[in-house]
Amino acid sequence: MENTFLLNKTSKYYYLKYYKTLQYEIKIEGIVQGVGFRPFVYKNATIYNISGYVKNVGGAVEIYCQGTRDNLKRFILSILNNPPPIAKIEKFQCKFIKGESSHRKNLYKDIFQIKESVNEKNLLKFISPDVAICEKCLEEIQKSETNRYKYVFTNCTNCGPRYSIIKGLPYDRNYTTMEKFIMCKDCNDEYNNPLSRRFHTEPNCCKKCGPSISLVDNEGKIIECKNVIDEAKELLKAGKILAVKGIGGFHLVCDAKNEAVIKLLRNKKQRPHKPLAIMAKDINAVKEVCQLSAKEEETLKSNKRPIVILKKKPSFLLSKAISPKQNSLGVMLPYTGLHHLLLDEELRFLVMTSGNISNMLMEYENNEALNNLNRVADYFLMHDRDIYIEEDDSVVKVINNDEKVIRIGRGYAPYISKVNEKYEIIAVGGEQKNTVCVSKNGYSYLSQYLGNLEDFNCYNNFKYVINHFVNLLDVKKYILVHDMHPSYTSTNYVKSQKINKIQVQHHHAHMVSCMAENSIYENTIGVIFDGTGFGLDGAVWGGEFLVGNRKSFRRVGQLQYVNIQGGYKAIKEPWRCAVSYLNSLDYNPLEIINYIDKEEAEAVIQALKSGINCFLSSSIGRLFDCISSLIGVRNYISYDGQAAIELENIINENINECYLYDIRENEKVLQIEYKRIIEGVLKDIKDGESHSNISAKFHNSLIYATCDLLYILREKENINKVVLSGGVFENEYLLKNIYKKLTAKGFEVFYNKKVPTNDGGLSFGQLYIASALLKEN
Incomplete structure (x- = not known):
């Protein structure tokens, strides 16, 4: 984090201390939009008697604050030291305006406001990953006396969809796929109430005004039933395969204890051997089937909710067809309200694998899913909140007590890191397990896993994601970077563009991926096995x-x-x-x-x-x-x-x-x-x-x-x-x-x-x- 504001014993500090009221303009860059940052600033301003405003500007947050020296110091330190759970401050700048002689004197006396966002270009822009439902929202879903009882789209500033629904920045509702859902009075009151944890929660909604779920058969016919989720659970218990729409796309879901349906799913999905992931009801259920360390438990329960590769217990209770010839199992915990409501004491474990035919793009649009998965799934549990960017579940291992990302996706993407700020670059990756990486204004943005580009739909999605980053980050004069392999689809994509190009040797790219992640610049030995x-x-x-x-290697x-x-x-x-x-x-x-x-x-x-x-x-x-x-x-x-x-x-x-x-x-x-x-x-x-x-x-x-x-x-x-x-x-x-x-x-x-x-x-x-x-x- 870059911190350009220091309260120390400089000459300016001694000059400032004589002013009763001080004024500062603060600019904060990082993951500070869509994470409850403005309400957080507002609440701290009320605590420390600060007047002024906070607003989104492009991809940053701007704060004008006025107050006494001691209160301003406490206010600023509270922002730096205790930001919201999913916020990440990358850059902090603070400009002293002046004290009582300022033309802004008492401009915001006794008032602190959240002002309307301003869309400015060429600023640092940080995108929050999608995160799991928080405990408070989950509690509302599970309590019958709340107005969000069993409402699966419940979210607040600390949880819910982010990256998958963002169409543009700044992160406001009209730049997301929630734009078509107009908030009801109750939700709007929450949105505008500084004391509510849904204060300026962009995807805020409830049963009256938000997205809804539906259950249809594989011919698209709506299943009429009293409760959609209860009906879906009964179908799963009866050995049916469901296509369930989540945050980043569809999953193919079945009972993890039913070996016959798992084998049927493998056959229909054309995935005879590759391990299938499961979702367990809770951490106690995970402990019934797998061994796990404290770090693995922490990773499973984190708000990223990845699939974690765990060692099976010798007395494995589930079907061996889930991960044949493996002593490990990919496990995740529920991360949406829908998942929590699907799992119960009878359905403690569900197979939950990507909604696609092997090596193809994960389905994320309702009509396409019905057309392409109707020979695999018996029923579809869908919703009408559009997914703008498809993303699969992240997969991680815990090695030497550290998380090691195997597949980057929901909760981890985009991965943002510092880079030379002078150039705009788009790197297009390889053929399989493809990702793209884009740089703008001194930061790189690594995309989610995009699959195998030999598949036509994966290739189209690859181009879609590149264009999305270009528009989202306002990338203009960029240089394309590709692998040396002459036959890669990504290489051919670059060759078709009339733009400056750089080619990179495959293993040097692997080597530098590790060097850059670990901030290594000097000559190093790289061991690259693939x-x-x-x-x-x-x-x-x-x-x-x-x-x-x-730059180079031997x-x-x-x-x-x-x-x-x-x-x-x-x-x-x-x-x-x-x-x-x-x-x-x-x-x-x-x-x-x-x-x-x-x-x-x-x-x-x-x-x-x-x-x-x-x-x-x-x-x-x-x-x-x-x-x-x-x-x-x-x-x-x-x-x-x-x-x-x-x-x-x-x-x-x-x-x-x-x-x-x-x-x-x-x-x-x-x-x-x-x-x-x-x-x-x-x-x-x-x-x-x-x-x-x-x-x-x-x-x-x-x-x-x-x-x-x-x-x-x-x-x-x-x-x-x-x-x-x-x-x-x-x-x-x-x-x-x-x-x-x-x-x-x-x-x-x-x-x-x-x-x-x-x-x-x-x-x-x-x-x-x-x-x-x-x-x-």
Whole structure:
């Protein structure tokens, strides 16, 4: 926070103390709109007998205040030290006007006002994420004597929708999708009453004047019933699948204890294996099925209400079909009034997964949802409050007692961070797990997860979100930044624009995403492990050791190259990776792998010999695929990273052994050679070693080899800082153990926490690389 107002012993301070009444103009920037900031200022002004006004100006709050020196000091400190729960002050400026000689003397004597907003451009603009319903609003919904009993859209200045309903700034009702709902007298009285917690709550509403819910079947026919929510609960208990509209889009919902309906949902959603998230009634229900630490409980109960990845209890009570071949489970708590009312003692757990067909855009418009989900959902529980910006639930893990964002969305997006203020930049990210990042007036804004751009609807939404940020932030003369991969949809989007462009190498973007998040500027060693990234030499990188800063890098280490056959098929069919690795070591794959189609395998071997549809790869992700296939864990995947995830889930954490490995220098680049690792795996398979032990020894080999290579680099480069980034570092066992070993040896080690370590963080890294390059020029 920048604080330009200090009450200290300066000459100005001694000059001011002689005035009985002082006047200041204050400007506050940050997340200060839509969070109850103006009512908060008003209430503090009445406490400390301050006169003046407060108003929204563009994306900031402006305060004119007049009072005695001591009262002004208390007033200002109360604003700085105890802002509203979801507010975030980024910049605070205070200008002394004058005391009793001022022309404004007594202009607001004994009056403090909330004035109408002013829409000024080219100011810092901060957007509040959507947050969960607060305890006070929840209490109103649950008490029959209140006028909001069972009203699911109940909210106040401390809770409710924000980012998903904002069409423009300043954050006033007429710039949101609540514009069409005219407040009734009671709601309007609350809105204008400084003593109400709904004072200037822009989405304020009640049963008489606000949005409403409806229940329809999958043909759009309204279900006539006494109580919509009670009827929906009965349908869920009867084994039906419901599409339920929330804050950022639709969820597909069913009873988490009904294995038959979960399997049916998987089949209809075309999601055979990928884990499904659940929503639990309360924290006690979570504790029935999962183990959780104090930090995990705190994260679950926070007003962001993310999906938190938790370890299952050995005696797991729910259907195994929710997260097959996983020892973990994604869990969230209710975050809207509707969710709280759907869950009860019978329905303590609901499967709540994104309302889409796999890899497609999450549905968020009523008509589109009915058209696209009517073959999946039996019924639709909808409402008539429009969603302006679609956003999925955020997914986080707690690692080393810190939140680590896996998927950025509701509650966390947009993520705002400081950057070089001179340039306006739009970074467009990668192909999968796409996000975009935009900079304006010294801050960057990282969007929510936008999905896989190969899907046409996801691509259209990608363009829609870019345009939304451009309009919202008043971005004009911007520079576009993209990945080096020539075939990415995001790259082709940039190439179609007649605007200045910068291209960025994939793994450098991962590296800088971590550096920028952790405010690192100097030369650093980056360990970047992922599945696919276009390398400077045209090969597919993914097991990289880089040395560099925000502007440039050198590749100083890598996983040894292997020639892999099959192009994109090799990612979807891990057995192709196994065949390719074995072939590179002069083994006959047909003599070793006896659970694949012999004709297909022979075709791959011949293609490898002829160099047909092959690519060089240093990807750690493909090595994981190879090992997973060799031991029979996974030969075909149905979601990204499945083979590696299932391999991690069978680790025997009591095993400390590893396979032998070699690190050699080749053309000034250190290489981790895989020959002896794979030979060790093959020997253990032959000797009948358990899959869990093989997985542990393989993981340990990567951990030890990575650390050994870093010990060498520290001596060669005289650098002690290391950043760990890339999608493979979603692997908790790998991340925690590399971190532990390196810090024990005195390294300073950093990894992504607020910015996704996977390709969801690429746009963030791209933007900061471009900013550094532009600043240099």
